[in-house]
Amino acid sequence: MQSIVVYCGSNFGTNPVYAEAAYSLGNELARRKINVIYGGGNMGLMGRVADGSLENSGTVTGIIPNFLAKLEVAQKTLTELHFVDTMHERKAKMVSLSDGVIALPGGYGTFDELFEILTWAQLKIFDGPVGVLNINGYYDLLILQLDKMVEEGFLHIDNRKLLLVSDNAVDLLEQMQEFAVNNPGNKPLDKSLYLENDND
Template sequence: MKSIAVFCGSSSGASEAYKEGAVQLGKELAQREITLVYGGASVGIMGTIADTVLAEGGKVIGVIPRLLEEREIAHQHLTELHVVDTMHERKAKLADLSDGFIALPGGPGTLEEFFEIFTWAQIGLHQKPCGLLNIQRYYDPLMSLLDHMVEQQFLQEKYRSLAILESDPKALLDRFTLFQPLAIKTYTQQSL
């Protein structure tokens, strides 16, 4: 695995643990010589993980839309910074540049990015691992919702397993190395 996209917020959240989790993940990425690909900002959790990877001697690629370049304060010290026209281009570029995806705790934008890439895995647009770093059990409610989707037959159990959940960055990245893609989702009368 050469590069991982990390979805995270432009704010730091209510707990110092979120920032510390970003630092731990950043150190682990740099130690494993995995390039960080992320949203390109210098603030919040985005800034924390980018600064950590850079401080540890790692490479960081940012992708930021023009619309957010000033608002999110584009990071000026990255290995590469791509300025794109739209949020759609941002997500496509993040996906193209990455061998896997991790969501740190974040808001609606973080979840939207994660669920788009999760859906792409489900329908076969990519065969890359999708993980959630569950700092302070942040993603427990989301996992309960995914379980509810399975129970209500809106999500097949095998696709539920595409959301790799770990509270420790090392364990999450270790699971990424063992990732085996699923067969591409198809629709039959039975699955409808």
């Protein structure tokens, strides 16, 4: 894997363990020479992931909508910073540049991005590994919900297995690498599949 998208909160959360984990993930990605792709912001966990990579000789690509950049929340010291018009375009650009996706703790935006990429993986629009870094048990209840969806017949077990989970960045990246090796058909996202409905 050469590039990984990181979804995470623009807040720090109430426990310092989240910021520490975000920085450590950025550091680990830099150590493995994996480019970080993220939403381009300088606040909260987003900023800490970028810092963790950049301060350890890594590379970081930010994708930010123009309306957010005007609010001056863009990280200024990135390796690359791309400006787009819409949130849909942002998500498309991020994933089209990536070989995999990791979600850290976050709010509505993080969950939106995570479930959208899982849906694309289910539909085989995206073939890369998708993982959550389950820091401090943040995703425990979500994992139980996914198991409930399988139990009640709304989620196929094979699609449940599309989400990789660990509370440790090194272990999660190893799981993702194994997934990538065992699923060599990884292909770039065909943005035309959904951008044509960008105004919906």
